[in-house]
Amino acid sequence: TGSMGGGCPVHGDGGVRALLGRTNKDWWPDALDLHILTQGGRSPDPMGEDFDYCEAFNALDYDALKKDLHALMTDSQDWWPADYGHYGPFFIRMAWHAAGTYRTGDGRGGASSGQQRFAPLNSWPDNGNLDKARRLLWPIKQKYGKHISWADLFILTGNVAIESMGGPVFGFGGGRKDVYEPEQDVYWGSEEEWVDEGVETRIIPDEGKALENPLAAIQMGLIYVNPEGPGGNPHDAEGMARDMKETFPRMAMNDEETVALTAGGHAFGKCHGAVPPDQLSGSPESEALQHMGFGWATDAEQIEKGHITTSGLEGAWTPNPTQWGGDYFRLLFKYEYELVESPAGAKQWQPIDPDPEDMAPDARDPSKKVPTMMTTADMALKLDPDYRKISERFRDDQAALDDAFARAWFKLTHRDMGPKARYLGPDVPAEDLIWQDPVPAGRVASDTAVDIFKDKVLRSGLSVSELVKAAWASASTYRKSDHRGGANGAHIRFDAIRNWAVNDPEELGAVLARLDELRDDISMADAIVIAGSAAVEKAAKDAGFDIAVPVTTGRGDASEDQFDAESWEPMEPFADGFRNYLKTKASVKTEDLLIDRASLLGLSIPEMTVLVGGMRALGAVSKHAKHGNAIGVLTDRPGKLTNDFFVNLLDMGTKWEVVDDSGDEEFLGKDRKSGEEKWHATRTDLVFGSNSQLRAVAEVYAENGHEEKFVRDFVAAWTKVMDADRFDLS
Template structure:
């Protein structure tokens, strides 16, 4: 790969597009010489802290006040190997925190700051993260001092907060609890492009080429960007309509509305400067492509002055947005709205906008000589806060009401940096805000039901008209919304009974309402959320399972506590666990199955045993019999695997899409079973088959039941942070 342009000689994923194998382009594709450390982790991610390390416990033992004091001191402790603009690292650490959190996307909950992924490829080498490797090295002495008591993931965000505070900006609060991971998260699809963002590369929204929105779960507008191209769509500074469109689409996919877009843009750009005062062609490789001697440093300039300080090139844009770049002010809106702007180019050749006839008092101090004055600037993205009617209205509101701007920025920054942490119960530390915010998916604290109440409700459910299939479907529909990526969803809160989930086609709304109404009438003082999960326990016991655990104490959320638009993103387009695929898509059914299992936090054996059990229990969407490979319907048996691997069957596709199949008897030619791709893959894929054969073999039925119950319970309890975190909030 060319270190400057990012162009590759050939595309290893050419023609696949979409969520190719869920992963898209891998780190090895971008950097073929990268050391393949994953060879030592055949059984999952590595963790040098050990399985028994409790980060929440370690964080609670942190000297929080001392850490913040050290971070405040760091802000003005300029180092010669990477000196601070204006003598203050605050803007640098704001950018680091922003870019750590800004990869979050609401469609699948992946990305974000929750695990410190900015330390690893590909994020550490994205063009938009240029030179943030230096910010992380500046933080190392602090991380080294406090060790296991503060994760890198928490430190990134705390440093951003302290940076804002140290320059007089508003902060809404901070919640710790982001445990580190120690390798790249390989289940995140970052895109299929074979180039990083650079001039001439097509954006992900290009109506002239038939692209009306960003592909799949992606949020950034181009490969290697956090949000949008600051120079405009594809680097075009004259496409105002496209620039405003890109801002709205990408921020919407990161869970932000118009007011939050303006508040974050203006608040973030109140501080610091962009860097483009040099020759971009002299920059070396990104961290992931550097040599050993660079020790993880990237983008090292080949110019004599070393490309640091006033000669730094990062985005290629050069200059400060305001005349007060080292402190909080209202000057962003004043300069943006009061001046006319003209298009100019930075020394690095980037397009940017400069005020016409700017007054000297409105110019910025030179970052390395405060006695000099230089013009401020705006990017094409900034100019939309003035040119787009909707954004301008908000900009004028904030200009006229600075307190409203302070509050909006503080809240939007808190949301940006905490959106992927899940329920507030997971937040740790003395600065957690008391206010419940709707994007935190609040759930009222539940009451632990007594043993007698559990027994009473179980008996009522067992004696009701509800079938095994109905109870299993409802419990699964409620709990399987959980996703480990941002800890949203799950059975706690019983949001399956609220909009939008109650109306999702995958949940069969008419049948769901009947089940929920019946359970509501039987539950007595038990929460509906608990009754739904308990109904699944009753169904499994009816189906022949034993020792099915149940942990009560869930609460019931209200419609007012539910962000309908945000939950809309979580509606599954397909669900292999329920054999649901309503339309033809550009992604294989089995790949979507793996993706959903990954978001549920399931291992390959857990996914396999759940699919096999759900099929025979009648959990398919509607009355669809595909994959129901049993004559003992409603019983928890290993029949799915036994009959799938029966060599008296011959399978053939029944349609052109290769989505549905029929099995006929080899000898008699009679039709025996129907199935989908999500069923047959457990016979065609060697790894899935190897697991399935364990359950199909003689003596495997009891293991199958035991493993199914364990995996089922894992899904039912996946969101029980109210239990696992309670000891840290006493």
């Protein structure tokens, strides 16, 4: 396991890739460049900083909106008529594809910011024709305005769609705030072609090719697997199941959830492959202006007749494509299936000699009957022995499928929202779910209790470095991508987390044990943060600055049975530049991993810079086997909150050279005249001198007169990280 956020253990033959792989600019070099208007920190968000989406959502007429959505389901529009007179299946696919980009490796992707509106996702081949689904929703979005975000609307519409066709729904939490620009921090892969242009599949065991972390899709431009089989080969059932078992867990789904979701989803709707794909125009992002953001165009007459191609496969899975029920499994097991080709040339499976009542209605003319179908991915639910067991159970127990589908759908669509405290609205389920990382409410500690504890900590013999490292280890597990991790809950004290190599487990274990002895009735989660802050205050004072490091108590301690150890596994960092830690050289440059981590923590360039410089000065670096505790600590008075790191890094009296055999990861700083060895550093240190933009910021912190600014900025950035997960506060 592992992740990009946490590093990229998978690396090719020494090849170094760009952090973000292939970007919108690479795919669409001619696209309008709005970038220059967001320079200098100018926000593209028209709602402005004061806009409070929670408040707006809470004032939404939720029932009226749901009623409108129900009506929309059967309000067929001539420009994109509803199959079977019902848009429900189409909207379920829209919601599933919005949520399905989520990956556990770095917590990125997912439904929470409405990214399906923007490139590249709006133009991914797998998202074909979902531009129409979003446009069908526009009148409703327009009507409810600021009270419902696109991101929430996608998911709520999926829920209403399921409900309106008799399917089971577990609940809905609102609170996904829209953004107004494409997310630029997501690595979607390095390939230069899309799946429909023949890009290679990402898992080829014979060639030793594995799916690179944190990617969760099998080919560029797909949400998960190729419906036609691995690399388009319909005969490789084993490989199909392998691909599903590799990709779905990266969406946090186990086998049972995978089966329930796929079968439950395909109880509804149909595939579209009625015309050869070469009759379609380009994707939304590349299409001519007058198409107004639509892609994959065919002419109106074809659309009217239902001659539509999306995936290229053609047909429905069941005889009742707008009705929830057990027909999917019934048909899957009742019939033998033979390989056929759709009119668009895609390979799919068709029941042999179906009974007339097991035929599907034509999407435009219910009096006409057409054969049902299965994709190669669907066939895996019968052919793979693990999946088959689950499928047979669901076939025989509809109530079990209802429950499993409803829960898996809820998880799929809410996985990236973080703690339940972030959910809004009347349909939030009361039940706590383990994947929400539930944390019991904490208690606010009195100022006196905090002061007494701080005093005990500072007299305990624990060092500034140890205390700062412990607090950082706890709080820096946070990632803004899926709002998981953070200091709340004190998950750091569970072996599975404490023992991450980045944490120097032995040292951390001793610190936590000591804090536990000293904390009285302060929660462990609060104690860890208070102790770190006390250490920072002391370090500032020792550097000559009397400054308070604010702590907001009230964190709770999660219990062992509220802790989903397995789901935390991908959160282990393989690199943490703030602690100067690198487990294994990755497929991106080590300094890229610092940027990635800073991005997951929601830090700005100055915040990242001041934190790195400060933590080095405090000696809060991970233990390096070779160099004791000193690597990157460019000061001879560690433990004091000084700007020495920047002063010494930028000192022209030092000449840096690469350490042999370090793989370009370690550097030695020598006195330019005497040749005397002065400092050891990593790429993550030197990048603040070598990169012109980071150097410019490092210079500010090294300048005379900025010693106090350095301390104040450090404390502000530190506090931001400590409180990053305090959704219980607002």
